[in-house]
Amino acid sequence: MSYPFRKIEEKWQKHWEKSKTFRAIDFSEKPKFYVLDMFPYPSGAGLHVGHPEGYIATDIIARYKRKRGFNVLHPMGWDAFGLPAENYALQTGTHPRIITEKNINTFRRQIKAFGFSYDWDREINTTDPKYYKWTQWIFQQIYKMGLAYQAEVPVNWCPELKTVLANEEVINGKSERGGYPVIRMFMRQWMLKITAYADRLLQDLDLVDFPENIKEMQRNWIGRSEGAWIYFPIADSKNTLKVFTTRPDTLFGATYMVVAPEHPILQKYVPAEYRSAVEAYQKQALTKSDLDRTELSHEKTGVFCGFYAINPVTNKKIPIWTSDYVLMTYGTGAIMAVPGHDQRDWEFAHKFGLEIVEVISGGEITKEAWTGDGILVNSGFLNGMNVKQAQKTIIHWLTKHKLGEATVQYKLRDWIFSRQRYWGEPFPLKIFEDGTVELLPESELPLELPPLEKYEPSGTGESPLANLPSWVSFIDPNTGKRASFDTNTMPQWAGSCWYYLRYIDPHNDNALVDPQKEKYWMPVDLYIGGAEHAVLHLLYARFWHKVLYDIGVVSTPEPFMKLVNQGMILGEDGEKMSKSRGNVINPDDILEKYGADTFRMYEMFMGPLTKTKPWSTASIEGIFRFLNRVWNLFVTEDLTLKPDIQDITPDTSTLSLLHKTIFKVTEDIENLRFNTAIAQLMIFVNEIYKKEIKPREIMLSFLHLLNPFAPHISEEIWAIAGCQPELAYLDWPIYDSNYIKDEIVTIGVQVNGKMRGTFEIEKNAPDSDCVKAALAVENVQKFVAGKEIKKTFVVKNKLVSIVT
RNA sequence: GCCGCGGUGGCGGAACUGGCAGACGCGCUGGACUUAGGAUCCAGUCCUGAAAAGGGUGCGAGUUCAAAUCUCGCCCGCGGCACCA
Numbered sequence A: 001m002s003y004p005f006r007k008i009e010e011k012w013q014k015h016w017e018k019s020k021t022f023r024a025i026d027f028s029e030k031p032k033f034y035v036l037d038m039f040p041y042p043s044g045a046g047l048h049v050g051h052p053e054g055y056i057a058t059d060i061i062a063r064y065k066r067k068r069g070f071n072v073l074h075p076m077g078w079d080a081f082g083l084p085a086e087n088y089a090l091q092t093g094t095h096p097r098i099i100t101e102k103n104i105n106t107f108r109r110q111i112k113a114f115g116f117s118y119d120w121d122r123e124i125n126t127t128d129p130k131y132y133k134w135t136q137w138i139f140q141q142i143y144k145m146g147l148a149y150q151a152e153v154p155v156n157w158c159p160e161l162k163t164v165l166a167n168e169e170v171i172n173g174k175s176e177r178g179g180y181p182v183i184r185m186f187m188r189q190w191m192l193k194i195t196a197y198a199d200r201l202l203q204d205l206d207l208v209d210f211p212e213n214i215k216e217m218q219r220n221w222i223g224r225s226e227g228a229w230i231y232f233p234i235a236d237s238k239n240t241l242k243v244f245t246t247r248p249d250t251l252f253g254a255t256y257m258v259v260a261p262e263h264p265i266l267q268k269y270v271p272a273e274y275r276s277a278v279e280a281y282q283k284q285a286l287t288k289s290d291l292d293r294t295e296l297s298h299e300k301t302g303v304f305c306g307f308y309a310i311n312p313v314t315n316k317k318i319p320i321w322t323s324d325y326v327l328m329t330y331g332t333g334a335i336m337a338v339p340g341h342d343q344r345d346w347e348f349a350h351k352f353g354l355e356i357v358e359v360i361s362g363g364e365i366t367k368e369a370w371t372g373d374g375i376l377v378n379s380g381f382l383n384g385m386n387v388k389q390a391q392k393t394i395i396h397w398l399t400k401h402k403l404g405e406a407t408v409q410y411k412l413r414d415w416i417f418s419r420q421r422y423w424g425e426p427f428p429l430k431i432f433e434d435g436t437v438e439l440l441p442e443s444e445l446p447l448e449l450p451p452l453e454k455y456e457p458s459g460t461g462e463s464p465l466a467n468l469p470s471w472v473s474f475i476d477p478n479t480g481k482r483a484s485f486d487t488n489t490m491p492q493w494a495g496s497c498w499y500y501l502r503y504i505d506p507h508n509d510n511a512l513v514d515p516q517k518e519k520y521w522m523p524v525d526l527y528i529g530g531a532e533h534a535v536l537h538l539l540y541a542r543f544w545h546k547v548l549y550d551i552g553v554v555s556t557p558e559p560f561m562k563l564v565n566q567g568m569i570l571g572e573d574g575e576k577m578s579k580s581r582g583n584v585i586n587p588d589d590i591l592e593k594y595g596a597d598t599f600r601m602y603e604m605f606m607g608p609l610t611k612t613k614p615w616s617t618a619s620i621e622g623i624f625r626f627l628n629r630v631w632n633l634f635v636t637e638d639l640t641l642k643p644d645i646q647d648i649t650p651d652t653s654t655l656s657l658l659h660k661t662i663f664k665v666t667e668d669i670e671n672l673r674f675n676t677a678i679a680q681l682m683i684f685v686n687e688i689y690k691k692e693i694k695p696r697e698i699m700l701s702f703l704h705l706l707n708p709f710a711p712h713i714s715e716e717i718w719a720i721a722g723c724q725p726e727l728a729y730l731d732w733p734i735y736d737s738n739y740i741k742d743e744i745v746t747i748g749v750q751v752n753g754k755m756r757g758t759f760e761i762e763k764n765a766p767d768s769d770c771v772k773a774a775l776a777v778e779n780v781q782k783f784v785a786g787k788e789i790k791k792t793f794v795v796k797n798k799l800v801s802i803v804t
Numbered sequence B: 001g002c003c004g005c006g007g008u009g010g011c012g013g014a015a016c017u018g019g020c021a022g023a024c025g026c027g028c029u030g031g032a033c034u035u036a037g038g039a040u041c042c043a044g045u046c047c048u049g050a051a052a053a054g055g056g057u058g059c060g061a062g063u064u065c066a067a068a069u070c071u072c073g074c075c076c077g078c079g080g081c082a083c084c085a
Helices: A005-019 A050-067 A083-092 A096-112 A129-144 A194-207 A212-222 A248-253 A265-269 A272-287 A290-295 A343-352 A387-400 A515-521 A537-550 A587-594 A596-605 A617-634 A652-670 A674-689 A696-706 A711-720 A767-776 A778-784
Strands: A032-037 A071-073 A148-158 A163-165 A183-192 A224-233 A240-245 A256-259 A303-310 A317-322 A334-337 A404-410 A429-432 A437-439 A473-475 A482-485 A526-529 A563-565 A744-751 A754-762 A791-795 A799-803
Touching: A005 A596, A005 A711, A032 A050, A032 A515, A050 A071, A050 A096, A050 A526, A050 A596, A050 A652, A083 A096, A129 A148, A129 A437, A129 A537, A163 A183, A194 A212, A194 A224, A194 A404, A194 A537, A212 A537, A224 A248, A224 A303, A224 A387, A240 A248, A240 A256, A240 A334, A248 A387, A256 A343, A265 A303, A272 A303, A272 A317, A334 A343, A387 A404, A587 A596, A587 A617, A596 A617, A596 A674, A596 A711, A617 A674, A617 A696, A617 A711, A652 A674, A652 A696, A674 A696, A696 A711, A744 A767, A744 A778, A754 A767, A754 A778, A767 A778, A767 A791, A767 A799
Parallel strands: A032 A071, A032 A526, A256 A317, A526 A563, A744 A799
Antiparallel strands: A148 A163, A148 A183, A224 A240, A224 A404, A256 A334, A303 A317, A429 A437, A429 A482, A473 A482, A744 A754, A791 A799
């Protein structure tokens, strides 16, 4: 019969809830520790076994830290704006708020069943007007700083989702959510100037402890490159064509230029006889989706535009072409083409028969572009220099002649910040008929979402709010002028950009967070969540945080000190869990069958937290067995403490077992190695089972160690043992290093690199004694007999190596 | 193509700065207790071999008394980026 986990877990969860055991205390004398989960989007499908993985890890840390004397902030909330609820509303006509509320209730119930030690008084919900009042407020501050603007830009329009998406939300030409095609369109949108923070977002990665791959992804996404602007005079004109290049040293090799099809210069300079060809090309390029653009990456296309520029160092007339391999959104939308030393230009020149000139020796430019270092040739005053010297010299020369200057460019683009959907934060501002914008006064925040009868978006790029003219359009009471609200709403990321601040002061109606409380709790000490947010949430949140830092709302330059990504949990077949594969494990079923403690321990025992690993229903039985063994170790059938647990002085071997376990479990928790910590708990139980009499003091220490992993069963046994108060805040055991190292050690013996035997000897025995003992081992004698011993090595308390 | 991470028994995974490879769990085998066992407890379990011994951490070299661990060259898998001038 298995232990009564259902009863126990219900009892303790009720107790924790009622007595608010895990309430975080603002300004407590204890050192603070803020451990944060990436809060979930409460989908209709309910909790997935992948969700709890990170939550269990943070809960172990939270419970452990409390026992180490920390004042722990460990909160949970809901990232509840977003498309799925709205799509469901479309299908059923139910208000997204109702659906969202229902989903949150399901998620809350499921999450609570794990016995997590959240401070539920701090629960937040991004769709609560009291919450999004402050999301809107932050937007207003961003606007006031000149970091929010409206612009007619080429956007990523997803017809299936009927909204635009940020660049970060488009993966290989498809939407990040759902994988639907995305096309390019021009639309007027709210943009956030994240590019103004590019350098700081890059630099400050050095301040935080994030996994290297996440840092690398952010660095790549920000994409800093050093180079130069160069101004090419346009032939027979007073104007210039400005380009960005990272290789100003190759300027003598620039034999033609290319501008993006969208480049404004084309309107002005293309001569009549070339106009139709250029326009035809523009039209074709603009209708190409991003997907087409990337997939057809091999074959270059383009047309000659019929006019020329002057290479400022060779003074040669060079043709200007247009091609979609040059992007309007990077640099200036125009390049100098150096086919000898840039593979893309080489391919283009090769295809269209353009001149290829070698200006850096070292390659064979008839075969491919040479992009490595070398000595400058055919380059006038740069000849004989290497690439680095030439770059310095040419930038100096360009600056002196006002033909260019050094500059830094970023791949990062401004953040497309509006969505043509209903279920998001409205923009807190009025737009007058002349296009001027006025922020709503703070006293009028939040600007709430109006109720809606129909959720159908127009499909042409307007949100369902456009169906409500009575809300959208009004006479401004202050000016008497006609004004309207923006029918767009903010993207889902808005609410998650700052939620970690709201947990600190969740009910404050006068400020998004009290500055004193913010100073006490920030920054987040440990943040655990999925890696899929590498350049989305994590970049956006860092951006908003820096804005708030600049206006003095927060006190730290970075929000998250340490980030850990939990690995994905696959189905039993080793494939990603999905409904279509039928390999989805439902957490409710597991909880029902084995209970929360088993579930918690199993997910931590599966393997390293950060690794992707498959679920195994067979293996969870092993953990269930372990907890039953623990129960039976302590508790009789009459629910009293086992009689073989007695108040006796423990012997050395038992003390050694305990202190080794304390040491290992402590070290492993500190380093998030929960799988090996649990292995050590199992070793303890296996060993202690063999003892006839179990010293009470040792057994109680074990319960402390088990507590963060399996809080319900450990508290229950603690209570059965008659101990008070509960374990949650009692001090974590401290190991005594005297008991950790054995007095007698077993030492291995190698002869010529092969293991030939072992012997026992007291700890730290002198090397000479070890060698003597090693040579005395029977099997070792067999291998050294009749041979001269040339050399011996002794590794203290581990090994003796003999060379003959 | 570029960047990052990884490859260890039948399976999930251990192994601190090079020092007894396979901890712990699953599975499997045998035993005990049982009317019964898919419960529980105990023992065994990398491969070959009766044993002695030999082989073994993706493959091939190398350094070392000693390599899963360090170096070089490959192969495979996963994740990210992908005309960013």
